[in-house]
Amino acid sequence: GGRASSAMEKEAVAAIARMIGWDTHLGHLCSGGTMANLEALWVAGQLHPGKTVVASTQAHYTHQRIAGVLGLPFETIPCDRAGRIDTAALSRRLAAGGVGTIVATMGTTATGAVDPLDAIVELRSRYDFRIHADAAYGGYFLLVKDLDAQTRRAFDRIAEAASVVIDPHKHGLQPYGCGCVLFRDPSMGRLYSHDSPYTYFTSTEMHLGEISLECSRPGAAAVALWATQRLFPLVCDGEFARGLTNGRAAALELYERLRKDGRFVIGSAPELDIIVWAPRAKRISEASALSQRIFDEAARRHLHLALATLPVHLIDVEDMQRDQDTIFCLRSVLMKPEHRAWVDRIWSILDDATTAAAVKR
Amino acid sequence: GGRASSAMEKEAVAAIARMIGWDTHLGHLCSGGTMANLEALWVAGQLHPGKTVVASTQAHYTHQRIAGVLGLPFETIPCDRAGRIDTAALSRRLAAGGVGTIVATMGTTATGAVDPLDAIVELRSRYDFRIHADAAYGGYFLLVKDLDAQTRRAFDRIAEAASVVIDPHKHGLQPYGCGCVLFRDPSMGRLYSHDSPYTYFTSTEMHLGEISLECSRPGAAAVALWATQRLFPLVCDGEFARGLTNGRAAALELYERLRKDGRFVIGSAPELDIIVWAPRAKRISEASALSQRIFDEAARRHLHLALATLPVHLIDVEDMQRDQDTIFCLRSVLMKPEHRAWVDRIWSILDDATTAAAVKR
Incomplete structure (x- = not known):
């Protein structure tokens, strides 16, 4: 410079x-x-x-x-x-x-x-x-x-x-x-x-x-x-901060939908704008495999999620059989202000991808 | 990526x-x-x-x-x-x-x-x-x-x-x-x-x-x-290599002009496209001070040289009094293919700036 x-x-x-x-x-x-x-x-x-x-x-x-x-x-x-x-x-x-x-x-x-x-x-x-x-x-x-x-x-x-x-x-x-x-x-x-x-x-x-x-x-x-x-x-009160607030709001909203939907298990409520979750299954290993299939089905529908390997204790896996110490999760980063307006569409594609992935099981 | x-x-x-x-x-x-x-x-x-x-x-x-x-x-x-x-x-x-x-x-x-x-x-x-x-x-x-x-x-x-x-x-x-x-x-x-x-x-x-x-x-x-x-x-025989060859040719040409001009002392012939030189003076310290003035005068004329502190042995200072171990030199990097066509203009401005700097001594 x-x-x-x-x-x-x-x-x-x-x-x-x-x-x-x-x-x-x-x-x-x-x-x-x-x-x-x-x-x-x-x-x-x-x-x-x-x-x-x-x-x-x-x-x-x-x-x-x-x-x-x-x-x-x-x-x-x-x-x-x-x-x-x-x-x-x-x-x-x-x-x-x-x-x-x-x-x-x-x-x-x-x-x-x-x-x-x-x-x-x-x-x-x-x-x-x-x-x-x-x-x-x-x-x-x-x-x-x-x-x-x-x-x-x-x-x-x-x-x-x-x-x-x-x-x-x-x-x-x-x-x-x-x-x-x-x-x-x-x-x-x-x-x-x-x-x-x-x-x-x-x-x-x-x-x-x-x-x-x-x-x-x-x-x-x-x-x-x-x-x-x-x-x-x-x-704090500017346009830039509002963008971050909106991303976090989108993450919180998507987190609530995941939490209330019996098909999923989730991590803690998002502190910032990242959420992680996994499909519910009998065993951790099955949930991990299903995460990959949902990821693929979502990508085919142009919803590009991420994948993350996390220690099982970071996800509230409830009564799933813990046959593995880590779980392969789905992950989404809601960092764009626009994500707040997109939550319905994201949810709709995720819903559809989850159904398709379950059928292929 | x-x-x-x-x-x-x-x-x-x-x-x-x-x-x-x-x-x-x-x-x-x-x-x-x-x-x-x-x-x-x-x-x-x-x-x-x-x-x-x-x-x-x-x-x-x-x-x-x-x-x-x-x-x-x-x-x-x-x-x-x-x-x-x-x-x-x-x-x-x-x-x-x-x-x-x-x-x-x-x-x-x-x-x-x-x-x-x-x-x-x-x-x-x-x-x-x-x-x-x-x-x-x-x-x-x-x-x-x-x-x-x-x-x-x-x-x-x-x-x-x-x-x-x-x-x-x-x-x-x-x-x-x-x-x-x-x-x-x-x-x-x-x-x-x-x-x-x-x-x-x-x-x-x-x-x-x-x-x-x-x-x-x-x-x-x-x-x-x-x-x-x-x-x-x-x-080796492409346009990109020709650009490098031209830059080196420009450096060699400018080096030859500096070498033949009694007002300057110079370093070794350029291996790539960089040349270093200094104004001739009675003492190294004077040459160093004059380098700065030439630099300034050249910049006023929109010729932007660089300055470099070099060990005296890298410059052929001939009979200049070695009152310092390092010499503050002028430096030019002729890395643009266009520099070859610009050598006359560079020389003309440098000549003018050197004259102006000498007058202010």
Whole structure:
């Protein structure tokens, strides 16, 4: 990027920092959530060298990969039935010692569960650790007013994390290739310091290339994000927040229909805009097979669902025979504002696909 | 990316592998050269854990950064007067032991110098190490026939590197956000293995997400690269190669004018399409200050040069007083085919800017 796009990047990132609740910060755009999380854990590892990074079993798999790349020990903590990190288990792990960083997932990619950041922050009264909030998926839901009380309490503490990752290429209306990492403490910039012999000589102030592990980056991403944020400001009562609210409303509505329909078993009520469910069957293995058939039948009808393998305890499988520890579920992400108006049509196709899949059993 | 863009990515990357001279390979696109080099050094580090990565003092600064991120020891090897890695010094360093990986820069970013890969390959008869060819900048010059003999000999051995990085967003006519990493041995894929619980279930064959440290990536980059390579195939006698040849011809022509003009001192003849030079002065410090003034005067005349700090030994400073170890030079990258036709105009503006800068001294 050039001078203009760098200025726009600084403004756009500052707006995200203000959304988090930070007046000062250090941060920049990067190519995506993996690179953003890599920078956050790289900084965390420099401040707590050799100490363990912990994340929930439902955290994005990139954290384990990244910890491996950085040479940091990594452990997972079990989740509760809603897919949130189990704070009792986390507390026991902290008591055992050696934990440097807790990754709090603010919206898991599989089910949209939000880790109880409020409880994690409270644990700092007893233990010394760094909190990295991976809000790559869910970060913008900060702006939504009518979240569940528990989700709201978690988001309300995000300013107390040491670092936050948000992907504008998810809910931020940007195309792929736009992640964002932010640090609460601007002095983290010292960890990035390096000498580049041939670039940036036209600027005397600290430039973005000095606070990024990536070198030259597309200015276009910054320009697009800046422009989007001018048109759709990151405020609670704006058009942008209404889009997120509508997506969540669509997820809640579809969840209610699934819950009341005897053909399905479901996960917890959606915290954000993702729902997971499975067809009811005698055994888990049969339900898993039927999920695949419903997926295929829906796709033939141009309803493109997703599939997810989840631990059985995340789904209320009731009296189904637990012949497997994981269940192959259907998954839908209602992230477009239009989804709210489409719920009837989605339901109609899903109904039809489910009937067709059952016949083929 | 989706299915179509993944298929296009595989085809586009295979075409780059064939250009290198590989019938089989493992590789993928990524967000840029830093991420591509990170993956290459990450693989190198897994195969030679704890061993030192060496690169020349003119290698891109990202290698030192990346080695630090990966927790690998890193050392630099001096360069000869042309900015290429000094093979005698490299040989001595290998004899001292502990080197796992040599980064051969196939076109430095500062001056376009190409490390003598042929000599580095020969060193493997005596020492056991892995070669990573960082051809992020210069890789496509493989296709240019009339390189200097030494440069040609280096490129002719690139197929013997274990990994190669090429940035299509440099000479490959792509916008930012398109790097490429390739491994000669497809079995390197085993080092990437991971489980993603919720993606890719629609494909049974190995997918690109399984051989990349990044997770979801823009399919648009793959589509654009694939389409570009269909229109401008990666062949020696094609339009694309002619573009590179023209850029190099422009650099050679400008180099000759600078060499014959008593007002300037210059670096070695360009191996690719980059030239560096400085105004002649009594002392190095004066030449450096004058470089900045010429840069400014040229910019006022809409000729946008670059500036680079180089070790004095890379410039033929003749009898200038060496009151500094580094010299602040002017730098120009003639990477557009049109530059060949623009040489007269560039020279005319540079001449004018140099005169104006001298008057202000």
